[in-house]
Every structure is written in structure tokens, then in C-alpha cells.
Amino acid sequence: MKYIPTEHPNVKLGKVGVLIVNLGTPDGTDYWSIRKYLKEFLSDRRVIDTNKYLWWLILNGIILTIRPPKTAKAYKKIWNMSLDESPLKTYTRSQCEKLQKESGQKNIFWAMRYGNPSVSQELLKMRELGIDRILIFPLYPQYAAATTASVNDKVYSELAKMRWQPAIRTMPPFYDNPVYIEALKNSISNHLNSIDWVPEVLITSYHGLPKRYLLSGDPYHCHCHKTTRLLKDSINSYNGDIQLSFQSRFGPEEWLQPYTEETVINLAKNGCKKLAVLSPAFISDCVETLEEIDIGIKEVFLDNGGKDFTLIPCLNDSEEGIGLLDKLVMNELKGWI
Numbered sequence: 001m002k003y004i005p006t007e008h009p010n011v012k013l014g015k016v017g018v019l020i021v022n023l024g025t026p027d028g029t030d031y032w033s034i035r036k037y038l039k040e041f042l043s044d045r046r047v048i049d050t051n052k053y054l055w056w057l058i059l060n061g062i063i064l065t066i067r068p069p070k071t072a073k074a075y076k077k078i079w080n081m082s083l084d085e086s087p088l089k090t091y092t093r094s095q096c097e098k099l100q101k102e103s104g105q106k107n108i109f110w111a112m113r114y115g116n117p118s119v120s121q122e123l124l125k126m127r128e129l130g131i132d133r134i135l136i137f138p139l140y141p142q143y144a145a146a147t148t149a150s151v152n153d154k155v156y157s158e159l160a161k162m163r164w165q166p167a168i169r170t171m172p173p174f175y176d177n178p179v180y181i182e183a184l185k186n187s188i189s190n191h192l193n194s195i196d197w198v199p200e201v202l203i204t205s206y207h208g209l210p211k212r213y214l215l216s217g218d219p220y221h222c223h224c225h226k227t228t229r230l231l232k233d234s235i236n237s238y239n240g241d242i243q244l245s246f247q248s249r250f251g252p253e254e255w256l257q258p259y260t261e262e263t264v265i266n267l268a269k270n271g272c273k274k275l276a277v278l279s280p281a282f283i284s285d286c287v288e289t290l291e292e293i294d295i296g297i298k299e300v301f302l303d304n305g306g307k308d309f310t311l312i313p314c315l316n317d318s319e320e321g322i323g324l325l326d327k328l329v330m331n332e333l334k335g336w337i
Contacts, residue, residue, distance in 0.1 A: 012130025016336045017107035018329055019122055020096055020137040021151045022284060024114030025086040029075045034068040041114045046150040078290040091284035092139070094317040095325060102326040105337070107131055113138075113151050120158045132166045133336050135329065139283045141180055142223035143173035144209060171332055175223040179327050181230045183320040184280060189237045191312045192276070199276035199310070201241045201267055204228045205297075206281040207288060208246035208255040221256055227280050247279075247297075248288055264297055268304035275301055278312040283321065285314045 026037035042048055042059055080090050089112070096110035107129070111122040126134060138151035152170055159165045174180045192199070206224045214221045228244045235242075247260040260277075267275065277297065279289045294311040301309050315321030 012128070015107055015129060015131040016105075016133045016135075016333065017109065017126045017129075017131035018099075018105065018135045018137060018333070019119070019126065019155075020092070020099070020108065020110050020139055020325070021113055021119060022088060022092045022110070022139045023147065023286070024112040025089045025116075025286075026071075026075065027116060028084070029072045029079055031068050031072065034072045034075070035064050037115050038067060038071060039064055044114075044146075044150055046153060047146045074287055074291045077295060078287060086287065087290060088284050088286040091314075091316045095139075095284065095322065098317050098322045099325050099329065102322050103329060105329075105333075108329075113154060119151070119154045123155065123158050127162065127164075127166060133169075134166045135169045135171065135332050135336075137171040137325075137329065137332075140281065141173060141177075141283070142175040142206070142220050142227065142281055144220035145213065145218050146209060148173065169332060169336075171328065173223060174328055175227045176230055177328070179324055181227070181234055183315055183324040184227075184231055184278070185234045186320050187315060187318065188231075188235060188278060188312055191310070192238060195310055197274055197308050199238075199240055199308075200272050200274045201243060202238065202276045202278065202312075203260065203263065204231065204242065204244050205247045205260045205277050205279050205293060206244070206256075207248050207279075208259070210251075211254045211256055214256060224281065231280070247292060260293075260297060261300055264301050264306075265304050268301050268306040271305075273305075273307040275306055275308070276310045276312055279314060282314045284316055289314060 024037065024041060026033045028034075039059070042063065045052070048055055075086060078087055079085075080087055083090055092110050092112070096108055100106055100108045107126070109122045109126060111117050111119045113119065123134070136152065136155050138148045140147045143149075155168065159168070188202070204227070209218065209220055224246075225244060228242065232242050243263065245258045245260040245263040246256040249255045249259065264275065277293050279293060282289055289311065298309045298311070315324060
């Protein structure tokens with residue numbers, strides 16, 4: 001760009017950047033903040049792919065009227081009061097900041113697929129800084145169209161608005177990456193060493209999807225099973241039973257089974273007294289882990305005869321977590337840096 005005409009607009013270029021993207025979060029726990037978040041999330045055709053006209057009526061006529069108070073109640077139980085934000089937002093920001101230091105790359109940004117900071121504003125910010133090669137990193141180990149593909153869709157739709165687009169790479173799923181499995185294994189061992197009892201069963205609880213998505217070709221179900229199988233093969237510090245289940249059902253149709261709640265009830269009723277739960281599909285603790293599992297599922301287990309319950313934290317911004325993100329990012333940036 002050294003010999004451009006004098007009247008040419010100033011153009012910044014030549015930088016490489018990374019955009020890590022997590023699922024999303026409401027801006028607050030009030031009715032309208034929750035409603036806004038749910039509307040954006042549940043309007044995504046990757047998430048809900050039923051008849052769009054019928055779904056519009058159901059969403060706007062029923063769900064967005066009755067669901068926000070219930071969702072707000074869940075968020076209030078786990079809200080980061082000191083920063084007035086969800087734990088997911090706190091952890092994702094920290095992951096970005098620590099990843100910058102670990103990798104030595106300052107041009108690492110973070111966004112939420114639904115909510116703020118948005119993908120659109122972060123992409124524009126990166127482009128204005130002269131970042132013309134961007135690695136998009138959806139923070140989902142197991143691929144699903146409703147998560148990974150939705151992030152990529154959003155990126156592509158924002159690129160369609162740009163006259164000069166940056167080059168884009170997208171992070172592949174890493175459900176069976178040895179570094180990811182090792183990080184999970186270490187996280188499990190560290191947590192179990194921190195408590196004074198040994199779980200009889202360790203459940204790997206993944207976010208669920210409608211079974212119909214699996215039958216339509218979505219590989220998520222297979223990715224989850226492989227992650228758990230590899231974990232079983234790698235863990236030598238725990239000799240108890242390891243099971244897989246799926247949580248967070250929504251709506252009347254059949255979802256991937258076995259369901260976490262039913263699994264926990266059956267375990268408790270059949271004599272299991274000590275239970276640990278890990279959620280490998282989440283890189284960061286969020287309402288699905290901190291409220292649904294550590295409060296709701298724990299209560300179900302205790303009410304049905306269980307005695308000791310522990311949630312193994314997500315990798316979050318731990319040393320294992322940041323080390324994993326750094327290795328994944330640096331591998332995908334080869335040839336650019």
C-alpha cells in the first residue's frame with residue numbers, strides 16, 4: 001500500500017486476529033433483558049428448525065410471555081453480583097485476557113453468539129484495527145449445527161455486509177483432541193483430590209439436542225460418546241463407573257437419551273450415594289452447569305436418596321483450560337503467524 005494515490009482512503013491491514021465466541025448471556029436478570037436474550041436465541045433457525053410461521057406464533061405469543069420469569073429466576077441464583085453479569089460472561093472475558101498473555105497474541109477478542117459483546121461489533125472492531133485474517137473459535141468441543149454452525153453462520157452473515165472482507169478460518173471441533181482429553185482428565189483428578197469422598201459414579205452430562213437432529217445427520221451425539229469413551233480410557237486415578245447422559249430438554253419432542261435427570265433419579269433409587277457430574281460440552285461454567293446441575297440435579301439426587309454430590313467445574317480460565325485454548329489457537333494459526 002506504499003504507492004497508493006494521495007486521494008485513496010487510509011486502509012489498515014496486515015494483522016492476524018482471533019475471535020473466541022461463546023453461546024450467550026442476557027445483559028441482566030430483569031424481565032426485558034431475559035426476554036431480549038431468549039428472543040434472539042430462540043429465533044435462530046439453527047436452534048429451532050420447525051415451521052417458522054407456527055414457531056413465530058408460539059415464540060411471540062406464549063414462550064416470550066411466560067418463560068422470562070422462570071429463566072430470570074435461574075440466572076439470579078448464579079449471577080455474578082460484583083460485576084453484575086453472568087458467570088459465562090466473566091469466564092469468557094477472563095479466558096480471552098489470559099489467552100492473550102499465554103499466546104503472546106494481543107489481537108484476541110471475545111464475543112457472544114446471543115447477547116453482548118456481539119459478533120458483529122467485535123468483527124467490525126477487528127477490521128478497523130487492520131486485522132485482515134481472523135480465526136473464528138466457537139467454544140464448543142463437540143460440533144453441533146445448533147452451536148458451532150450457528151456461530152459460523154453469524155460470522156458469514158456479518159461478512160456479507162463488508163466491502164472488504166477479512167480472510168476467515170474456523171476452529172474445527174476438538175472433542176477427541178488429545179490435549180482436550182488430557183485437560184479434562186487433569187481437571188477431574190484435581191477436583192476429586194480436593195474432596196474427602198470418592199464418587200461411586202461419574203456422569204458426563206452433555207447439553208441435549210432433539211433426536212431428530214441426529215437422524216438428520218448432526219454428528220454431535222457421536223462426538224459426545226467419543227469424548228466420554230476417550231475419558232474412560234485415559235483416567236487411571238478413578239476406578240468408579242463413568243456414564244453419559246444429556247441435559248437441558250426443551251419442548252415436547254424426544255431428545256437425545258439417556259436424560260440426565262432420569263439417570264440421576266435411577267442411580268439414587270438403586271443405592272448410589274455418592275455422585276459426581278462433569279459437563280464436557282461446556283468450556284465455561286454457565287446457567288446450565290451452575291444452576292441446572294449444581295442446584296437442580298443435586299436436589300433431585302438428594303431427594304431420591306443420594307448423600308454426597310459434586311459438580312466438577314468446567315475448564316473455565318484454569319491453567320488446564322487456558323493451556324488447551326492456547327494449543328488449539330496456535331495450531332490453527334500456522335501459516336499466518
